[in-house]
Each structure stands twice: as structure tokens, then as C-alpha cells.
Amino acid sequence: MTRSEENYLKAIFHLGNGEAGSISTNAIAEQMETKPSSVTDMAKKLAEKGLVHYKKYQGISLTDAGTRTALSIIRKHRLWEVFLVKKLDFTWDEVHEVAEQLEHIKSEKLIDKIDALLDFPKYDPHGDPIPTKDGKFMERDKQLLSEMPIHAQGVCVGVKDSSAPFLKFLDKNKIALGNTIKILDKEDFDQSLQIQMEGRELRISHQIASNLYVKKND
Amino acid sequence: MTRSEENYLKAIFHLGNGEAGSISTNAIAEQMETKPSSVTDMAKKLAEKGLVHYKKYQGISLTDAGTRTALSIIRKHRLWEVFLVKKLDFTWDEVHEVAEQLEHIKSEKLIDKIDALLDFPKYDPHGDPIPTKDGKFMERDKQLLSEMPIHAQGVCVGVKDSSAPFLKFLDKNKIALGNTIKILDKEDFDQSLQIQMEGRELRISHQIASNLYVKKND
DNA sequence: ATTAAAATTTAGACAAATCTAAAAATAGGT
DNA sequence: ACCTATTTTTAGATTTGTCTAAATTTTAAT
Structure with missing residues (x-):
């Protein structure tokens, strides 16, 4: 299993959102910042190895x-992210790039020990679930802040966009996972929200709200 | 800097024992388990980049x-080895293979944080010195047990052969770095040694003694 | 100083992963 | 059902790192 093969499997998994459906050559090429012809080549190779269906x-x-295979790579990626944040004080906008490298280290013992060292975390620093060793997923019951009704309240549990600029914005505005949040008002005009977070009030744009996941209180 | 280039630089460094001298194509090929012609190709490439002298x-x-560059890779390799042993309970015969992979991870911040987490260790699990960030070495004043005179005593500080079989042998015989050691007798016939180690007495072959480093007491 | 052996380099080939440009297949609109 | 735009595949080239086999250079022994 080469690094490139692993990256393709990961990309296909992400594009399918864990579901079954068939992914287009173009979509994969775009996700991986490569050309469709390269994807075709790799598709043949992976099909040969029994890792993808391809006609x-x-x-x-x-x-x-x-x-x-894809889940085991995603598991490694997310465990390394937790490790970097919890043990080495990386910020959540710094971890992705390094985890992209660490996820390809081949040692079952290593990742199991890291898992144990971290006390078997269920979620990574962006709120994404960490697959178990046997590939089981525990997707959280969450929804986008932008889709919640006025006066609803809950806890921030994840981000949809985990790009460094967005994460830095959240840091700057002291929005962190685990924070309580309540929608005080919705502005019809631009769909911006007036929210209460950990005591203080702030206003956030629709763009922000549509990239924040919240777990609603029952 | 590709992984392959890094491995060549590391091999050349090790073969030169840190000294200046010129290393033969064949020696590098043997160390890297590749063919001399491949070494020639890489020599040209590395010379092009100003990393080696090659005529x-x-x-x-x-x-x-x-x-x-070589020192920075060796630094990473040895720090990861310490990490694996100290933080993840790897045994010293298991670390090399995994560290061979981890040493190529590109992130200065990562290795500096690992260094700090480990409290800036000076030696790796085999007793080899860890270069500092600026490439400084602190080779210990040590000598092979086989070269020490009768009745000499000291502390085990390193191994020359760090292959898994040798390390496992040492474990089985409870010979560990840090142990005190005293030569009680030398057998002329086969040069085996009668030694006292941490209280108990044992006999070791010349082959073992010539792969154990000891720091002599003053 | 000559020459045989050993070491090294060159030349040409290959596999992996990529690309560009051209050809083929599909999909959508009328 | 047809035609066009889009998507996808093929064909051929490129780069990196490797190899084998042949040619060249160095070395060391007489």
C-alpha cells in the first residue's frame, strides 16, 4: 500500500461521506489537486487490488x-491530531498538515499505543469522530448552527470547515468546542445570528454559522 | 529533500563515523542494500544540490x-526512539524500524516539541548521543567492554550492535544500560569474561563484550 | 611497469505516479 | 433522436529511483 494509494482511498471515502455511492473521476481529481487522467490510472490499479469498484x-x-483501509488511515490521522493538541500543545489549525504525514506511518503497535496514551479519544480536535480499530464510527447527533431555530441552545461540538483561516477566526473570537451556545436572534436580512456564548453576546455571520456544528440540548 | 536523499545522507554520515573521510560507492551500496550504480546516480544528484563532494x-x-542535514535526520531518529521507549513502552529492539519512518516527518515544531516533552534527552535507548538542534554532538567517553583490563569497573552506557537479536539477548540476560559492571576474570582461551553485574555474576562471550560500551569509573 | 581483479561509471530499461493532448463515451437540452 | 458540451479515458511523455549488463577506471600484485 503506497502513500499515494492511501491518499486516494481517503479522498474517495471523504467524498462519499462514508456512504456507498459512486464518485466521479473529476470530483476525486479536484479533491486531490490532480488531473482526471491520473485518477483513471489509479482507479485501475486500486480495482486490480480489490480496493475499489471501477467500471x-x-x-x-x-x-x-x-x-x-480508508478508515484505518482516517483513524490514524485523527488520533495523531489529538496527540499533537493534547500532548504537544499544537493549536487546532496547525495539526492537519503534520497529521497528513503521520497518518502514513506503518506500525499497528504505534497507533494503538498512541490511542491508549490519549485514553481512547472519541473525537478529534475538530469534533470529527475517530473510527475504532475495527472501523466502527460514532457520528454524533449534531446539526449546523445555521439550521437551528431561534432560541435553541446547545454545545459547540465540531466544525465543518477545518481550514486554518476559519479555525484562527474562531480562536480570535473565543469560540471553542465545548462552549455552550444559544441563539438569541436571527436577522432575516443577511441571516446573521445574535448568540450568547459562555455568558457573553456576539454576532456572527451566516457563513460562520453554517460551518459550526452544535449538539442541541434535549 | 526526498526520503531517499535523506537516507543516503544518513548512510554516508554513519559510514564516515562523523569524520571527514571519503566513502566508497560500494560501501554505501552495501549499507543501503542497493546497487553501486544507484549510488553513483544519487551521488550526482546530491552533488548537484551541494550536499556532497563527489568526483x-x-x-x-x-x-x-x-x-x-544528516545530523538533523539522526537527531529526529534518536528522539523518536526515546519517545517510543519512554512514552509508549516500546522495547529497545522494536524502536529502530518505526523511527526509520518517523525520522522523515517534516515539521520542525513537531520534533522540538517531542524534544521538550522528553526533557531534552542526551542519549537514545542504545546509548547513542542525540545531536542538538544546531548539530552539536556529545560523544561519551566510553570503551568496549572487550577492551577493558581485568578488574576494571564501570557503567554500561551503550551498544555497538543494535540489532534486535543482540538487544533481545541482553534483555534475556538482564543486561541493561545504566547497570554497573566489573570484570572479575578474563579467559585467555576464548577471551570470554567473568563479570559482576548489579550484584550477580555471569559469564559472557567475547562477541558480546565487543558490542557493549562501558564508561570506566575514574 | 604490466596486468588481472576489483571498484565504479555509463547506457539503457523499468515501475510508479504524474502530466498534456487527443480520442471516446456519456449526458442533457431541444 | 440528435447534437453539443462535459466527462472520462487513452496514448505517449516525464520524473524519480531503481536495476542489469557492459564499459571504464583504479588498485594491487607480481
């Missing part, structure tokens, strides 16, 4: 084996 | 820049 012009989807 | 048929040696 010419019909798109690409992961086999069970491919899904297992 | 046809005249052997290869590291430039200052090459030495700096």
Missing part, C-alpha cells in the same frame, strides 16, 4: 476492503 | 550542508 465511465466506489 | 571514482563525502 469505465461509471465512477469509483470503495469495496469493503477499501473502506477498511 | 568520479574518488568516493563521496558530505559537505557542511550535507552534514547538517
